[in-house]
Amino acid sequence: MKRSKKTGLCVLVFVILMGIMAVSVNAASVHRSLQVKYGVKVVYNNKVMAGTEAPFISEGRTYVPLRMLINTFGDKTISWDAVNQKVIITDAENSLRYQLAEKESQIEDLQSENDDLQSEIDDLENEIEHLEDEIDDLEDGNSSMDLSDLEDYLVDYYEDDITDIVLSGDEDDIRVTIKVDESDWDSFSASEKEIFLQDICDDIWYDFEDADITGTVKEGSSILQTFEVSAGDDVSIE
Numbered sequence: 001m002k003r004s005k006k007t008g009l010c011v012l013v014f015v016i017l018m019g020i021m022a023v024s025v026n027a028a029s030v031h032r033s034l035q036v037k038y039g040v041k042v043v044y045n046n047k048v049m050a051g052t053e054a055p056f057i058s059e060g061r062t063y064v065p066l067r068m069l070i071n072t073f074g075d076k077t078i079s080w081d082a083v084n085q086k087v088i089i090t091d092a093e094n095s096l097r098y099q100l101a102e103k104e105s106q107i108e109d110l111q112s113e114n115d116d117l118q119s120e121i122d123d124l125e126n127e128i129e130h131l132e133d134e135i136d137d138l139e140d141g142n143s144s145m146d147l148s149d150l151e152d153y154l155v156d157y158y159e160d161d162i163t164d165i166v167l168s169g170d171e172d173d174i175r176v177t178i179k180v181d182e183s184d185w186d187s188f189s190a191s192e193k194e195i196f197l198q199d200i201c202d203d204i205w206y207d208f209e210d211a212d213i214t215g216t217v218k219e220g221s222s223i224l225q226t227f228e229v230s231a232g233d234d235v236s237i238e
Helices: 067-071 096-139 147-157 181-185 190-207
Strands: 009-012 023-027 030-033 056-058 061-065 076-081 086-091 164-169 173-179 211-221 221-228
Touching: 009 173, 030 096, 147 164, 147 190, 173 190, 181 221, 190 211, 190 221
Parallel strands: 009 061, 173 211
Antiparallel strands: 023 030, 056 061, 076 086, 164 173, 211 221
């Protein structure tokens, strides 16, 4: 009876990293001697595959060195871990699979950067839109800031020279109370006092350009200075 070709061509990939004359199989510390027959040729696309170790037949099975296959089909690197009895196969750095993985990783990184940039763009566009609304309000003579907001701004801006600033009234008539230390106020000359009060009025007119301003400078209940100035005029004190 003829032996089945299917059985005769059953190929098991056997790792051959060193030259083999007589083959010994080591698995879980069990050794078994094999009778082998050399002279087997492996043909790929009508070309005989070459290698430093030759394929062989043993017990009806054909064994082909793994390195021969790796070298022929490419895309892989192979190494032997003698301590742990492991064959280690990895994608070669010049392989298409390796390059594809690298490109995919780069695409993911770029996508993440793009998402971050898009978020920044969205924030900037919102800020631009807000600023454009404020510009439109100013051009229309409408202030986006109310007296409370302006009061907070003046307190922060003039904190080195005052203890508090309180605003009241409406957009046409604003009363400003400027609280100071009397000793600090007295250290100013008359012209310095006018410049200081003028700066505060100019800041008020920036948001409420049509407002007439009535002002008081005081420490506690003591009134140190009063002044009145129409919209856009210069501050003058006695």
